[in-house]
Amino acid sequence: MTGQTRRRRAARSDKIFDGLNLLIMLFVITVTLYPFLNVLAISLNDSNDTVKGGIHIWPRAFTLENYDTIFAFQGLITGFRNSVLRTVIGTILGLLSGSMLAYTLSRKDFIARRFVSIFLALTMYFSAGLIPFFILIRNLGMMNSFWVYVLPGLVSAFNVFVIRSFVDGLPYSLQESAKLDGANDFRIYWSIVLPLCKPVLATIALFLAVGQWNTWFDTYLFNSNNANLTTLQFELMKILQSTTSGNEAQIRGQNLLEMQSKVSPESIKMAITMIVTVPILLVYPFLQRYFIKGMTLGAVKS
Amino acid sequence: MKVVRTIRDQKYLLLMSFPFVIWVFVFSYFPLWGWITAFQKYRFGRSLFDQQWVGLKYFQELFHDDLFYQVLRNTIAMSVMGLIAGFTVPILFAVLLNELKGSLFKRAVQTISYLPHFVSWVVVAGLITKMLSINGGIVNELLMSLHIIDSPINFMAKGEWFWGIVTLSDLWKETGWNSIIFLAVMMGIDPEMYEAAKVDGASRIRQIWHITLPGIRPTFSVLLILSIGHLISTGFEKQFLLGNHLVIEYSQVLDLYALNYGIGMNRYSFGTAVGIFNSAVAIVLLLIANGLFKRYTKESVI
Known part of the structure; x- marks a missing residue:
């Protein structure tokens, strides 16, 4: 294998690596932030409405109650x-x-x-x-x-x-x-x-x-x-x-x-x-x- | 006299340090004296000299208590799981962060990953409980929508899940924070080594394997040995806050056991005996780890 083909092959595997890395980082961000955003949304949502479920990162019935x-x-x-x-x-x-x-x-x-x-x-x-x-x-x-x-x-x-x-x-x-x-x-x-x-x-x-x-x-x-x-x-x-x-x-x-x-x-x-x-x-x-x-x-x- | 003159010349330095030395003596050294209570039938309101001596009675009681072995098993299991996960995942995370190109994205990921470290265990326990809950917890929702399970799992009520939940909670909270030191060491690695590897056609994964990971080895060894010393004093906050009476067979750890018996039931001497056992094991583990390290690297950490 010549140095050139080796480098070309490495470049291709590097691209896959970078793509996977980006996905992993996005996953880390989501897993870290979701619980906080979820709690924030529920805290700003009407209590009776929350019981119905389905609140994720945005309040459905906004209230400061x-x-x-x-x-x-x-x-x-x-x-x-x-x-x-x-x-x-x-x-x-x-x-x-x-x-x-x-x-x-x-x-x-x-x-x-x-x-x-x-x-x-x-x-x-x-x-x-x-x-x-x-x-x-x-x-x-x-x-x-x-x-x-x-x-x-x-x-x-x-x-x-x-x-x-x-x-x-x-x-x-x-x-x-x-x-x-x-x-x-x-x-x-x-x-x-x-x-x-x-x-x-x-x-x-x-x-x-x-x-x-x-x-x-x-x-x-x-x-x-x-x-x-x-x-x-x-x-x-x-x-x-x-x-x-x-x-x-x-x-x-x-x-x-x-x-x-x-x-x-x-x-x-x-x-x-x-x-x-x-x-x-x-x-x-x-x-x-x-x-x-x-x-x-x-x-x-x- | 030379010493007297030095003392007079440095009176401000002495005044600035000795009050704190006394402070440290009172709050850190003096309680060691309290270890004597483990060999006495301790009662409040009497000095340590007026207590009744009972020898090793409480240690015998401890070693004859079946609950003690269960608690010891839980402590060791969660500590070992925490140690393994607490090293591999932050190192992996640091490696991936180190490979990120865009500096803005990299900084954003870092900042977000440190967030859970600054939040109290009370909050984290609340978040974890919420995410794992059977009423609208995201984990059960996701597993259901992916048809991996048919009905929600009550994670917090199942003892066999407890060790895993504690380990994962710890990872969620501390991975970003624990990666700081490894990332700092990685950034100190000579960039020319990577350049040379690139010219030779080494892919990113090969560069990580042959340059990045060997570069953090010394730091890794030192931190590992220090953590082995702290292996069974991992604290009890997580277990206290995440545990409940349904999972107590898996959640009770040595410190909690000492707390419940010692303060909860006013058996101070027994509780102190548990604490002494804890410290003794910690020292033995530290010495063994250091000994092994010395044998392989001819260096000593302590």
Whole structure:
């Protein structure tokens, strides 16, 4: 076989490959997006009409009634407030602690650098487990409090190392000249290093905010008896569980559903699902450039 | 004294790191102390020194519990399925993405594929349940219209489907995200290698086989070993949210078992024993995987 025929044959197989690849990608897009579009359509469709079936990606009888109904429910308002609060507070505190630790670890002359690095790194490899953690929180008196949402996970070793590898890449000369001007280490961190870290902080902020927004388990474990401390994800979890399983969440979830006689549970579920999903949809595409960099950086380092 | 002077010079660095070191100690290291409770008859309100010692009683109970073996089977089955699928599919997806020519289309596919990663498991469980439902779920609708089945299958109520549903849900959620790192490594491969292969008349599939896949091998090995270490600590969110009492024989995993026995029934010591077993197995698996890796590549990951 001459080189030319081999290349011609390869070109033909490449065309088939490209065609198949395109089909696979279209399939991936459809499978990923359909569930979201379906939920959106049902959440905007009249509840009685939905029961007839056949709603796919477009509402048949458009209405905002489902959303009106869920916003009349106190648990969701409280949940929304707490979810926003924990996301904002948790993200800010996480960014501050992570960047501060990262800065100290990036200073090669820092006396405790090795100790702090190892002390932090070890936490990525072990965990005491659920029950000892539960006992700790209970003994610290953090049950039934908002702070259990933000304080225990305040320091994340992974985040610290991602930020540090970014700081390591910054030119040291800037810090040195500030030092000559008499700035102390905190000032150098605050007014020189921190502003330069914006790209990596955007990534970490996304990770932290998504983590906070999406968590339901701490509410379930520590605050499930306190209606004032509920979160959106926990409320959604109760409603979803109420139709699929027979645990205690069923009883509590059912209360909400019975209150809403006009609108079917199905439509309520879909509307709440949209409410918890939309904020994320609005944010993550704009941070894509940053988080891809952050992910690769973190993975290469660890 | 030199050390004293260094400490004074670096007081800001120390002040910026040590509060967090204490933090990490309290929330990550201190709970390890709670492992002692596995050997005690733990009661709240007493210090660990005042508890009654029972030796290995709870471990014996654990190993004599038939349910434990069922739970262990479920954990291992879902972990192994998740591990195999969680590596092959993202790599395949990254390879296909890497071969896409149009950069706009490529970016669109990427952005869409990351979407489910940012959505909570609560939402994903809701979406999956909806797609698989017998009342108008798209999966049953499609299978019916293609005459593959005559009547809708109630997927969520059949234990034998559960492991597959969990694995597929995980794939749906994380394939795009997990492909990021592989794609980044692929983009770092020298383009001249592809040029040379093209001149030799190699088709795209041959290029993938001989250039792309060998190029990601080191990354693949490191990530694989790290995941083997986490094999049986895959979490319980999916199982908690997708499971129900009809499929509990297949859905209960070690963490859920610890949760139900430990906190649900106030058997803290028993729950802690389950957690310790979990950690011990994880460490042994990690060491075995690392040992095998070392034998074949003369390198160590940990």
